[in-house]
Amino acid sequence: xxxxxxxxxxxxxxxxxxxxxxxxxxxxxxxxxxxxxxxxxxxxxxxxxxxxxxxxxxxxxxxxxxxxxxxxxxxxxxxxxxxxxxxxxxxxxxxxxxxxxxxxxxxxxxxxxxxxxxxxxxxxxxxxxxxxxxxxxxxxxxxxxxxxxxxxxxxxxxxxxxxxxxxxxxxxxxxxxxxxxxxxxxxxxxxxxxxxxxxxxxxxxxxxxxxxxxxxxxxxxxxxxxxxxxxxxxxxxxxxxxxxxxxxxxxxxxxxxxxxxxxxxxxxxxxxxxxxxxxxxxxxxxxxxxxxxxxxxxxxxxxxxxxxxxxxxxxxxxxxxxxxxxxxxxxxxxxxxxxxxxxxxxxxxxxxxxxxxxxxxxxxxxxxxxxxxxxxxxxxxxxxxxxxxxxxxxxxxxxxxxxxxxxxxxxxxxxxxxxxxxxxxxxxxxxxxxxxxxxxxxxxxxxxxxxxxxxxxxxxxxxxxxxx
Amino acid sequence: xxxxxxxxxxxxxxxxxxxxxxxxxxxxxxxxxxxxxxxxxxxxxxxxxxxxxxxxxxxxxxxxxxxxxxxxxxxxxxxxxxxxxxxxxxxxxxxxxxxxxxxxxxxxxxxxxxxxxxxxxxxxxxxxxxxxxxxxxxxxxxxxxxxxxxxxxxxxxxxxxxxxxxxxxxxxxxxxxxxxxxxxxxxxxxxxxxxxxxxxxxxxxxxxxxxxxxxxxxxxxxxxxxxxxxxxxxxxxxxxxxxxxxxxxxxxxxxxxxxxxxxxxxxxxxx
Numbered sequence: 001x002x003x004x005x006x007x008x009x010x011x012x013x014x015x016x017x018x019x020x021x022x023x024x025x026x027x028x029x030x031x032x033x034x035x036x037x038x039x040x041x042x043x044x045x046x047x048x049x050x051x052x053x054x055x056x057x058x059x060x061x062x063x064x065x066x067x068x069x070x071x072x073x074x075x076x077x078x079x080x081x082x083x084x085x086x087x088x089x090x091x092x093x094x095x096x097x098x099x100x101x102x103x104x105x106x107x108x109x110x111x112x113x114x115x116x117x118x119x120x121x122x123x124x125x126x127x128x129x130x131x132x133x134x135x136x137x138x139x140x141x142x143x144x145x146x147x148x149x150x151x152x153x154x155x156x157x158x159x160x161x162x163x164x165x166x167x168x169x170x171x172x173x174x175x176x177x178x179x180x181x182x183x184x185x186x187x188x189x190x191x192x193x194x195x196x197x198x199x200x201x202x203x204x205x206x207x208x209x210x211x212x213x214x215x216x217x218x219x220x221x222x223x224x225x226x227x228x229x230x231x232x233x234x235x236x237x238x239x240x241x242x243x244x245x246x247x248x249x250x251x252x253x254x255x256x257x258x259x260x261x262x263x264x265x266x267x268x269x270x271x272x273x274x275x276x277x278x279x280x281x282x283x284x285x286x287x288x289x290x291x292x293x294x295x296x297x298x299x300x301x302x303x304x305x306x307x308x309x310x311x312x313x314x315x316x317x318x319x320x321x322x323x324x325x326x327x328x329x330x331x332x333x334x335x336x337x338x339x340x341x342x343x344x345x346x347x348x349x350x351x352x353x354x355x356x357x358x359x360x361x362x363x364x365x366x367x368x369x370x371x372x373x374x375x376x377x378x379x380x381x382x383x384x385x386x387x388x389x390x391x392x393x394x395x396x397x398x399x400x401x402x403x404x405x406x407x408x409x410x411x412x413x414x415x416x417x418x419x420x421x422x423x424x425x426x427x428x429x430x431x432x433x434x435x436x437x438x439x440x441x442x443x444x445x446x447x448x449x450x451x452x453x454x455x456x457x458x459x460x461x462x463x464x465x466x467x468x
Numbered sequence: 469x470x471x472x473x474x475x476x477x478x479x480x481x482x483x484x485x486x487x488x489x490x491x492x493x494x495x496x497x498x499x500x501x502x503x504x505x506x507x508x509x510x511x512x513x514x515x516x517x518x519x520x521x522x523x524x525x526x527x528x529x530x531x532x533x534x535x536x537x538x539x540x541x542x543x544x545x546x547x548x549x550x551x552x553x554x555x556x557x558x559x560x561x562x563x564x565x566x567x568x569x570x571x572x573x574x575x576x577x578x579x580x581x582x583x584x585x586x587x588x589x590x591x592x593x594x595x596x597x598x599x600x601x602x603x604x605x606x607x608x609x610x611x612x613x614x615x616x617x618x619x620x621x622x623x624x625x626x627x628x629x630x631x632x633x634x635x636x637x638x639x640x641x642x643x644x645x646x647x648x649x650x651x652x653x654x655x656x657x658x659x660x661x662x663x664x665x666x667x668x669x670x671x672x673x674x675x676x677x678x679x680x681x682x683x684x685x686x687x688x689x690x691x692x693x694x695x696x697x698x699x700x701x702x703x704x705x706x707x708x709x710x711x712x713x714x715x716x717x718x719x720x721x722x723x724x725x726x727x728x729x730x731x732x733x734x735x736x737x738x739x
Binding site for chain 1: 519520521522523542543544546547548552553555558559560561562563564568569572573576577580584615616632636
């Protein structure tokens with residue numbers, strides 16, 4: 001049964017995502033991170049030896065690395081987290097077969113309804129495992145694979161092993177190592193050459209239990225000339241103790257292929273969201289990250305595109321909205337590793353009620369990547385004097401013949417703008433919502449209509465009660 | 469309808485600088501009043517104080533609309549109660565489409581008791597009305613899809629203000645130099661538009677340096693402001709006189725107000 005949660009609602013922003021579901025679960029690993037827990041996960045998943053070794057090596061890598069000293073404050077006790085919670089026996093192909101209380105959860109989040117209306121396929125992950133999966137029949141017939149990553153380890157071992165951990169190895173950073181050790185769930189997608197997927201594939205990630213860690217692992221391979229739009233949403237109820245979400249997302253976009261990866265992250269404000277996302281784009285391929293961060297206590301996430309071959313394009317649109325008790329350390333990375341590559345970063349951040357938004361971005365042009373173009377625009381909007389915005393742009397250029405642009409602006413909602421809208425009969429909160437929506441409009445209009453509506457609604461929720 | 473906007477002994481300061489020093493003015497529904505005066509005399513300040521700009525502090529006096537205390541109302545409540553001001557320099561709101569902004573504003577002003585989050589006026593109905601009014605003002609439909617005042621030319625801004633006046637149908641409107649920055653044709657169009665909207669349907673306070681607006685909207689009363697006071701009130705002929713001969717006679721007749729005006733001007737320049 002899903003119950004509305006209000007008693008722990010510390011910041012008074014009750015929203016429709018803040019409910020928890022009473023579930024029994026099939027298996028819950030002991031609290032804390034040990035080799036035993038890692039082995040247990042591997043046992044339950046009945047994994048091949050190479051994956052078990054990959055996990056154990058990653059655990060050693062994680063333990064040998066210090067916590068990052070930059071970004072946000074990481075008050076994490078790694079021994080106070082559940083690393084694996086299996087909610088059901090298996091992933092189902094029909095919602096009717098998903099346990100009722102979990103199905104209720106996704107009903108409440110509107111996933112089955114969205115699936116009927118405009119999605120080509122869905123994965124729903126609850127705690128550590130994907131509990132539901134679907135893919136339109138015609139896509140399956142064309143050879144598109146859309147499974148949870150665990151299934152891919154069993155059913156598509158060659159394809160998976162060729163790419164898994166290659167874009168983001170466990171040695172990349174401490175949290176990539178952590179994910180590599182305890183990963184579970186996530187999406188595995190393969191789009192065969194020339195297949196254009198018209199409607200988005202969506203994954204929905206839900207953390208329900210307290211002190212839970214969710215470590216999904218997503219791998220997307222878009223073969224030559226193919227295209228895909230993948231969308232993910234994330235929510236969790238509010239608890240008094242922190243939870244951890246630490247995903248790894250690897251994307252390979254081959255010659256002439258196209259991938260757009262859209263995230264609308266609305267985690268509860270007690271979740272550490274520490275995610276590594278990176279794509280390799282090959283000749284004339286295009287990779288786009290649309291990354292919306294509205295929830296979480298601390299997000300550290302910098303989706304990256306490495307442009308590996310001539311003509312590759314990387315575009316990153318980032319929206320961060322931080323309110324009381326939130327720090328969004330979000331941004332983007334573009335690496336020009338080949339000539340004639342084009343990259344663009346557009347970042348918009350909003351801070352209110354003492355929230356802090358940081359833009360952290362890297363633009364790197366490697367030797368030989370001549371005739372590359374890169375443009376970064378980052379705009380910050382600060383709604384009140386208690387809130388904060390920072391910009392950390394890193395630019396490394398090892399080539400002469402390149403075009404690099406960087407613009408940054410920080411603005412506050414001006415008294416004059418506010419007065420103008422008030423003088424037309426808008427209330428203060430309507431006026432500031434309108435200004436904020438206008439501020440992110442250039443990004444929202446890039447989203448498919450359904451997500452644009454959702455994004456505006458989330459902004460509305462964030463803005464409610466913001467003006468006193 | 470017998471709405472009355474009454475301003476009594478109004479004193480307004482910006483920071484600690486007094487600007488208005490006791491303004492008395494009563495505007496009845498259906499009347500057009502011209503407000504003239506040299507630069508820096510406080511004309512815009514009067515408009516902004518009526519609308520409730522937070523930078524303008526009323527230190528003494530009162531403004532009432534049909535007996536209700538306007539000064540106790542926030543600017544949005546004033547708008548919903550039927551007060552409007554066409555600004556000299558309206559603000560740009562990037563990313564917000566004219567149509568969305570206007571639909572919101574129109575809804576709130578027409579349903580003053582609407583709770584936040586309640587339905588806006590139906591899209592179809594609103595679009596139809598907006599299209600009609602824009603056609604009337606000879607505005608391109610494309611205009612509704614542009615962002616509010618963002619990258620507008622001076623003339624486009626003023627016409628957007630007039631469009632808002634037409635949509636919001638206030639009881640009282642202050643037009644602050646709605647004719648400035650416009651060429652002769654545009655001034656004529658603006659003037660005709662205001663007359664078309666129906667100046668008899670509202671009380672108008674037209675702040676202007678010129679008489680062109682007033683040709684199409686002949687004022688029943690002309691007030692001259694100098695040094696933060698209304699020093700003289702007359703009929704239409706006063707507007708004609710000031711337009712033809714300037715303010716020399718006024719400056720000479722009211723030396724005290726003239727001194728205050730010079731002082732205010734000097735401070736403005738110093739800033």
